[in-house]
Amino acid sequence: MKKAAIAVAVVGVIIALYVGTHRHAGDHKALSSSAAAMAPALTMVDLSGNKIETASYRGKVVLINFWAAWCTPCTEEIPQFIAFQDKYRGQGFQILGISMDDQENALRQFYAKYQMNYPVVIGNQRIAQDYGGILGLPTSFLVGRDGRIQQKYAGVTDFARLEHDIAALLQAGK
Amino acid sequence: MKGIENRLHGRGGVAAALTVLVVTCLALIAAAQSRGNAIPSSELPPGSPELIQPEELVKTLASRGAKPLVLYVGPRFLYAQAHIPGAEFIGAASDPQSLDRLRKRAAALPKNSRIVLYCGCCPWEHCPNIRPAFKELQKMGFKNVKALYMANSFGADWAEKGYPVEKGEAR
Numbered sequence: 001m002k003k004a005a006i007a008v009a010v011v012g013v014i015i016a017l018y019v020g021t022h023r024h025a026g027d028h029k030a031l032s033s034s035a036a037a038m039a040p041a042l043t044m045v046d047l048s049g050n051k052i053e054t055a056s057y058r059g060k061v062v063l064i065n066f067w068a069a070w071c072t073p074c075t076e077e078i079p080q081f082i083a084f085q086d087k088y089r090g091q092g093f094q095i096l097g098i099s100m101d102d103q104e105n106a107l108r109q110f111y112a113k114y115q116m117n118y119p120v121v122i123g124n125q126r127i128a129q130d131y132g133g134i135l136g137l138p139t140s141f142l143v144g145r146d147g148r149i150q151q152k153y154a155g156v157t158d159f160a161r162l163e164h165d166i167a168a169l170l171q172a173g174k
Numbered sequence: 175m176k177g178i179e180n181r182l183h184g185r186g187g188v189a190a191a192l193t194v195l196v197v198t199c200l201a202l203i204a205a206a207q208s209r210g211n212a213i214p215s216s217e218l219p220p221g222s223p224e225l226i227q228p229e230e231l232v233k234t235l236a237s238r239g240a241k242p243l244v245l246y247v248g249p250r251f252l253y254a255q256a257h258i259p260g261a262e263f264i265g266a267a268s269d270p271q272s273l274d275r276l277r278k279r280a281a282a283l284p285k286n287s288r289i290v291l292y293c294g295c296c297p298w299e300h301c302p303n304i305r306p307a308f309k310e311l312q313k314m315g316f317k318n319v320k321a322l323y324m325a326n327s328f329g330a331d332w333a334e335k336g337y338p339v340e341k342g343e344a345r
Contacts (some may be wrong), residue, residue, distance in 0.1 A: 045235055055329065068249065072300040095180045100251045135334075136327020147312050155297055155326050166300050 004006045023025045030118045036148040039064065039141065040130035041172050046113050048121035052096065062143040063162075066123065066134045069110040074138040078114055080159050084166065085118045091170045092145070098123040100137060144169050208296055216309050218321050220298065224308070226290060226320040231335050235260070240288070242320070247276065247307040248293035252328060256339040257291065262345030265296075267307035278305055289319045296330025 006109035039062070039142040042054045054062070065081060067074035085095050101107040106121065107163050111120055131141065142151040142165055200289065218224055228235075233259070235241055244260060246253050247267040256264075265272030282287075289311065293303040304321050311319045324331035333339050 048257055068295075070302055071296050072302065073296055076291075100249065102250055103269075123251070125251060128251060133329065133333070135252060135256055135329025135332075136294060141338065154330060 022079070036144070037151055038147050039143040039149050042121070042127060042130075044121040046121050047108060048119070050119065052119050052121055054096065056098075057094055057143075057148050058093045059145050061088075061145055061166060062141070063093075063095045063166070064098060064131070064141040064143060065095060066098050066100060066128070066137060068099055068137055069107045070101065070103075071137045075110065077138060077157055078116065078122045078157075080110065080115050080157075082114070084163065086167060088170060092168060093170060094118065096121070098127060100128070100134065142166065144172075176247045177195065181276055192216050192249040212249065216312060218305055218308060218323075220323065220325070224234045224319070224321055227323055228335065228337060231258075231290060231322055235338075237279055239335065242288035242290045243283070244290045244292065245276070245279070246293070247272065247291050247303045248301075248328075249303075250344060252295055254255040254341065256333050257266050258332070259338050260345070261292070264307070265294075265344070266303050267310070268302035272303075273306060273310055275309055277314065279317065280311060283316075285315045286318055287315060290322055291319065292322035292324070292328075294322075294332065296327060298323065 039054065042090070044052050046052050049050045063081070063084075065077075067077070069075060081095055081097075081126065085093070095118040097118060098121055099107050107122070118162065123134075136154060138153075138155070138157065140153045140157060140162075141149050142153070142162070144150045150169060153162065156157075186193075186335065216224075223272070231244075235244075241260075245264050245288050246257055246261045248263045249266045249271045250263075251264050253261075267273050267276060274338070280289075291304060291307050293301050293307075295301060295303060306323050308319060
């Protein structure tokens with residue numbers, strides 16, 4: 001029995017070492033309530049021609065996703081974002097995509113092909129700076145109902161973690 | 175007696191099964207590693223000699239010796255916010271126009287020039303720019319080209335480490 005336990009432990013360590021050295025998890029930073037800054041107010045026109053004012057999102061939990069159509073890890077996340085938008089819309093959840101694409105045509109093609117169910121605006125340097133600098137994609141921010149940035153996710157998103165955070169903010173009424 | 179034999183047989187069976195499990199795991203890992211080793215160097219797998227680590231480049235750029243030419247082959251928005259001081263903007267090498275710009279820039283250089291390419295737009299294995307740029311310079315006959323390895327992004331692997339940056343639009 002002892003040998004069996006040792007063998008299982010050895011296998012576990014081997015697998016853990018392998019997984020640990022072959023996976024780049026995204027960076028996930030929770031902000032304490034005192035550090036949580038107000039999300040910058042944006043007024044822009046989205047790809048469908050609708051005026052987007054993020055101030056009107058107050059009272060909702062909002063995910064701001066910086067991405068680009070050429071960025072593979074970004075585009076791989078879009079179907080999951082679409083699913084989250086569908087699942088939590090009724091509870092007051094809203095996603096806003098901010099594209100950092102240089103080429104608008106590729107972005108529009110992607111947007112249409114994936115039938116994205118949330119607004120996407122075209123980003124610029126000012127918006128990136130307002131969010132503290134976007135020095136890599138994908139990068140997302142989760143904003144509470146009070147308009148404060150609660151979480152930052154840099155790199156490939158851990159969706160289990162993100163969904164947990166979304167659900168917690170929706171329930172907290174924060 | 176028979177009960178003892180059965181128990182021994184049962185233990186032996188468990189031990190044998192576990193041995194098979196361990197050997198299988200090791201074999202799978204070895205297979206995965208050998209696949210990794212089989213990746214061509216132009217694909218720039220982590221650990222390949224064609225890569226330069228950020229800390230090494232920082233030291234090189236800070237030294238008094240000859241500096242390599244640093245070419246940025248990523249998207250415009252990233253360069254404008256922060257880039258390695260002195261790095262020249264080429265543009266996202268996944269775009270044929272930028273690749274053409276790279277060819278033109280490199281055409282005037284001696285083939286033994288020390289060149290460092292970097293992007294940092296997104297996690298290394300997904301970067302659509304660094305490999306096309308590296309392959310292009312290889313194709314042109316440049317032998318002294320390194321790609322700056324940033325596992326996650328320019329933000330995580332350079333700027334947030336406190337390495338020097340400058341801002342400004344591409345010239």
